[in-house]
Amino acid sequence: MNARNVAKYFFEAGELKREKRTGWWAAGVKNPESVAEHSWRTAVIAYVLAVEEGFDENKACAAALFHDLLEARLGDRHKISTNYLKTPKRVARKIQADQAKVLGKTGERILRLLEDEKLRVVAKDADYLECCIQAKEYADVGYSAAEDWFKRAGSMLNTKSAKRIFKELKSMPFTTWWKGLKQKMRDLR
DSSP states (O other), X not given: OOHHHHHHHHHHHHHHHHOBOTHXXXXXXXXXXXXXXXXXXXXXXXXXXXXXXXXXHHHHHHHHHHTTTTHHHHOOOOHHHXXXXXXXXXXXXXXXXXXXXXXXXXXXXXXXXXXXXXXXXXXXXXXHHHHHHHHHHHHHTTOTTHHHHHHHHHHTOOSHHHHHHHHHHHTSOGGGGGTTHHHHHHHHO
């Protein structure tokens, strides 16, 4: 391991903390989440979907975690801009290969994860489902244009478990998770 190269890789990964998900600006969101925030929840979702679908959850989680790292070099481009500025797959693969190269054997393992078709299906569904959840959160606090993202991303899901979760998301506000917890905390006293 070349510690200097690994440190540089970590700095590059940190760029995703500052890279905003630009599509949300079109929905009027003034301060959208970063690519890093998106990738974190995508990895959590991928882990769960992989367990439900019978795939290796650790590999699916890792694939989802690294899926947008190339945006540290490309930036995040929303669907409108990608209609005009498509990134050819060979360019995306070159970026991923260049990024992974500095990690040696670890980088090779990351590339294999990103190229695995089965893992890609789960990671992509996690990516879309995370977009649905984020859209739901934005819509619920008043960014009504985010509802289009919710519907569109939901229509792209492939796995049974992601489709079931999406169906549930339609009928619940994002604050559902904490309803009743305050009472439970009072009951503990």
